[in-house]
Amino acid sequence: MPSYDPKAIESKWQKRWLDENIFAASDQAPKKKMYILDMFPYPSGDGLHVGHVKIYTASDVVSRYLRMKGFNVLHPTGWDAFGLPTENTAIKKGIQPSVLTAQNVTRFRQQMQQMGFSYDWNREVNTTDPEYYKWTQWIFLRMFQMGLAYQAHIPINWCPSCKTGLANEEVIDGKCDRCGTQVEEKPMRQWMLKITKYADQLLEGLGGLDWPKFVLDLQHNWIGRSEGAEISFGIDGTSNELSVFTTRPDTLFGATYVVVSPNHPLVAELTVPQQQAAVAAYVAEAQKPIRLDPKGEKEKSGVFTGSYAIHPVTNAKIPIWVADYVLMSYGSGAIMAVPAHDERDFAFAKKYNLPIQQVIVPAKAQGEATLPYIGDGVIINSEGFDGLSVTEAQRMILQKLQLQGKAKKAVQYKLRDWVFSRQRYWGEPIPIIHCEKCGVVPVPEKDLPVRLPEMDKYEPTGTGESPLATVEEWVNVKCPTCPRMAKRETNTMPQWAGSSWYWLRYVSPHYTQAFTDPAAMQKWLPVDVYVGGSEHAVLHLLYARFWQKALHAAGLVPQDEPFKRFRAVGLVIGEDGQKMSKSRGNVINPDDVVVQVGADALRVYEMFMGPFEASVAWNTSSIKGSRRFLDRMWDLVATRAAQASDQEDVEVELMLHQTIRHVSESTENFKFNTAISGLMELLNVVESKPMLSKKTLESIVLMLAPYAPHIAEELWEQLGHTQSLVYERWPSFNQKLLAKAQVTVPIQVNGKVRGQLQFDPGISQEEVEKRARALTNVQKHLEGKTVVKVIYVPDRLLNFVVK
Secondary structure: OOOOHHHHHHHHHHHHHOOOOOOOOOOOOOOEEEEEEEOOOOOOOOOHHHHHHHHHHHHHHHHHHHHOOOEEEEEOOOEEEOHHHHHHHHHHHHHHHHHHHHHHHHHHHHHHHHHHOOOOOOHHOOOOOHHHHHHHHHHHHHHHHOOOOOEEEEEEEEEEEOOOOEOOOEEEOEOOOOOOOOOOOEEEEEEEEOHHHHHHHHHHHHHHHOOOOOHHHHHHHHHHHEEEEEEEEOOOOOOOEEEEEEHHHHHHHHEEEEEOOOOOOOHHHHOOOOHHHHHHHHHHHHHOOOOEEEOOOOOOOOEEEEEEEEEOOOOOOEEEEOOOOOOOOOOOOOOEEOHHOOOOHHHHHHHHOOOOOOEEEEEOOOOOOOOOOOOEEEEEEOOOOOOOOOHHHHHHHHHHHOOOOOEEEEEEOOOOOEOOOEOOOOOOOOOOEEEEEOOEOOOHHOOOOOOOOOOOOOOOOOOOOHHHHEEEEEEEEOOOOOOOOOEOOOOOOOOOOOHHHHHHHOOOOOOOOOOOHHHHHHHOOOOEEEEEEEHHHHHHHHHHHHHHHHHHHHOOOOOOEEEEEEEEEEEOOOOOOOOOOOOOOOOOHHHHHHHHOHHHHHHHHHOOOOOOOOOOOOOHHHEEEEEEHHHHHHHHHHHHHHHOOOOOHHHHHHHHHHHHHHHHHHHHOOOOOOOOOOOHHHHHHHHHOOEEEHHHHHHHHHHHOOOOHHHHHHHHHHOOOOOOOOOOOOOOOHHHHHHHHOOEEEEEOOOHHHHEEEOOOOOHHHHHHHHHHOHHHHHHHHHHEEEEEEEEEOOOOEEEEEE
16 A cells, blocks of 8 residues: 655646646536635735635635535636735835736745645636736726716825825724834825715625624724714804714713814814914824824824804803814714713813713712713703703704704714825826816726836835826827827826726636626626635725625626625634744745645644634644544555445444534534544544445545545545546435434423433533523523533533522
């Protein structure tokens, strides 16, 4: 019997898969489709890391499993290759970004094929290919025609290190999410995409998605829909009014001052002469990087304008301040400050010795409460409304203000329109021409793509102009609508542009008549399973959903949501428990692991190391266990293949069918670690049996195949098969056999039976307890009680002891 040699086996099958084009999806096959997609990689110079391998192995396991279940599987990949990382690396190395991208793509492709990922390489796309970004530009022009793309001169997030503008989503805690530099605010001409038009649709669409709860919550919170009121405060000594937005009209009587954003258009008008110098200095300072206190929080600072607002109910004069904790981008850029019931207002009032008026107390304690008190309760110190609940007061105070013409209902969003311009070189040119006579003119469709010109010097200027502005022969162009000479738009699109629609291109990547083939969309869309990193839970997923909804509104795609099911991967962190990074020296290169133990062992280890969604530390000694598992599988099948029996051991038959069911359910539910655990338990049993049937050996190999495809193919061949097992039928389990073997477990609460469950013998207490708590009658008898003890007699009973 030859020994298990991963290097020889894996290269053999990788070549055969490629030569036979075995993973190509068929547009004509009558089988039910499944579109399985992982977030395509950004091809950096460092190549794949083991975090990538975890994502791509998971989507590959699911793809291989579904092919064996009889589905027509589309599983494509490509390269998200425009953007800052490549440009910055190219600058450091002194080479062209296009050259660096080509090198990186070649390396990534080789690594992915080395891992045995079952991609349909016929559908490979690259966002930097002019034949791809032609359609990115075309979609932008459709958005321009729809009024979704527009120009604005606005204060934007500016990264002084990357020397470009950033979208709000690219700023984390006041810092550039790419390089960590403190972001500044800088007024500039920008191209914007009106994502806010779809705010409600983006929220409503979340209800029908099979996504992790934390991802749905992140999307909800980022869009940030708030229902409230716009309330008008008079300005003392003038006939003007100041509009504030609040979600808490019930706290109106607790408003002791008003705050406007440093960028509010009325700042100058509100400032009295004596305060002009102080206000001007503060406004200038507010444009600089965010100031953080020792705790890492934004410092509360502000300046008094010298003016007073007139309270709309009490007619009291309350001071108007300028402070940067109020954003012009949210609401009206002005707030009524209620320090007794808002943490930010409370900190500000304490710092500047401003009045604090409590207007809510806890319902069960009509007295003092620790301030700021932000909970529910009863209204006090609010003439005519005392004693009302918060909900009643919100309705009645707003009703009174509406009757007086001082308020109206309003809805606001945290979501801001997407800043879509970048003052860099390595990105898709924006297909717009600026003409002195005609204004903003879209590039005619026949002239697409607007190709990115090659440049010897493409470093960012830092002036707000893209390097493209220096390429006169490219910039100067005839206006499409008049005889005049005009100028091209020199800003480029952000890195997120190409990834906001790439799943649509995969269904027909070589189609030339449109961005994708309508017939192919009808066949393949939407994506059935999408796999990727949780770090993209806001930016990419939000942008992708927006583009899909805009294209759907234009009648160009059949669905308004791109991804039915999404699963987020947990981080693979270093053995030291810290995030992998070059500086810490704890990065694991998958190439090194493949040399040591083989690609299959690496695949098995990454799927077995813990729950898919959990962050787990790398453990070099554990990966040796995955290799030993494959060695044992090899020895089992290779030894028994020629001696297989026609008869089956009763114990083996039962456990085999239990394992088939277990591995099937676990794979479908992304519980890959428990699937592999089930295979290991089966292996422990069958190794001790003197004879095994060929059917049992075949079933074991087929279940192993999605996780360790190379060794499975080789063992399948040793079992006498000449065709690849890629499209072999997944083994089925005998439900009647399993039902006969199941045990009935009574579920008790304080010794009284409140339900029963059926399980396979040997099920864990954790699983029995989990399912028992889901029983309605058990929930009824546990409600309001404390479980002090759980008694479990394996396969016989479970008893909750409560008090």
